[in-house]
Amino acid sequence: MTTSPPTLTDPALLRLLAWLSPAFPTGAFAYSHGLEWAVEAGDVGNEVELGLWVADLLAHGAGRNDAILLRAAYRAEGVVALAEVAALARAMAPSRERRMESVLQGAAFAAAAAVWGRAPEIADPPYPVAVGAYAQRHGVAEDAACLAFLQAFGANLVSAALRLIPLGQTAGLRVVAALEPVVLEVAHASRSAALDDIGGDCFRSDIGSMRHETQYTRLFRS
Numbered sequence: 001m002t003t004s005p006p007t008l009t010d011p012a013l014l015r016l017l018a019w020l021s022p023a024f025p026t027g028a029f030a031y032s033h034g035l036e037w038a039v040e041a042g043d044v045g046n047e048v049e050l051g052l053w054v055a056d057l058l059a060h061g062a063g064r065n066d067a068i069l070l071r072a073a074y075r076a077e078g079v080v081a082l083a084e085v086a087a088l089a090r091a092m093a094p095s096r097e098r099r100m101e102s103v104l105q106g107a108a109f110a111a112a113a114a115v116w117g118r119a120p121e122i123a124d125p126p127y128p129v130a131v132g133a134y135a136q137r138h139g140v141a142e143d144a145a146c147l148a149f150l151q152a153f154g155a156n157l158v159s160a161a162l163r164l165i166p167l168g169q170t171a172g173l174r175v176v177a178a179l180e181p182v183v184l185e186v187a188h189a190s191r192s193a194a195l196d197d198i199g200g201d202c203f204r205s206d207i208g209s210m211r212h213e214t215q216y217t218r219l220f221r222s
Contacts, residue, residue: 012140015116019131020148022159025112026105026127028152032160032220033062033101034208039164040215043204047171053205054157054175055182061202063153065092066128067146067190068198073132074142079120082133088195089126094206097213097222106130147187154179163219 018024035053038044044053057063069089076082093099106125113119113130119137122129128149135145158172209222 010139012138013144015138016135016140016144016148019109019113019134020152022152022156024109026108028105028156029159030220031101031105031156031222032164032212033057033098033157033222034205034212035157035160036164036218036220036222037208037212037215038205039161041208041211043208044161045165047167047175050158050161050165050167051175051178054154055179056202057157057205058150058154058179058182058186061200061205062098063150064186064190065198065200066153067150067186068193068195069126070128070132070135070146070149071142071190071193072195073129074136074145076133082120082122082129085195086122086125086129088198089129090124092198095209095213098206098209101222102126102128110134143187143191146190147183150183150187154183160220 022028035044038053044050069085072085073082076085090099090103093102103124103126106122106127106129109127109130110119110122110125113134116134116138119130119133122133125133131145131149132142134140135142155176158175161167161175162169162172212218212220212222
């Protein structure tokens, strides 16, 4: 695992900043991870509820699982092992939309990141698997990639909430700031986690991703 701090002559940090930027063309802005249904159902309607919702997803749901998958992809030895991680990531998606969200973002990420040179080819790469594979190939530290991915995951959900709830930018930034200890804790805990440790108990979010498929009015694809 690469742990050396970046230097001003190391391009790896620049690549990571580009790849996990909101401007990177993965289409992340189009997905709410079931949050759109949660808002309509009344589960999330203010700053406090949003913070609790995203923190739970990071610590006990897809955020934690994606961190484990990213690290497994980073550590995978060979194309076959990497393909097995990708297959597990696709199989564990709790709904059609959740699978689409991960696979389409993963494919978009791989296509865009190919500007820096290709990583091992993966069929239908889930997003965390694609990020982990590219980070390893291009010398980005594993811990840094995991941390940045989790931060981007939380920030994207907050961005979606700002479009769904009467919530201002400052309130959204307070949520992002409050999530920092959770992001750090999940990233640290995932260091020693294996694929057998994948699991979660954010069932309301999973249900939301299923019910979103038939939601009457939708701004987001998930």
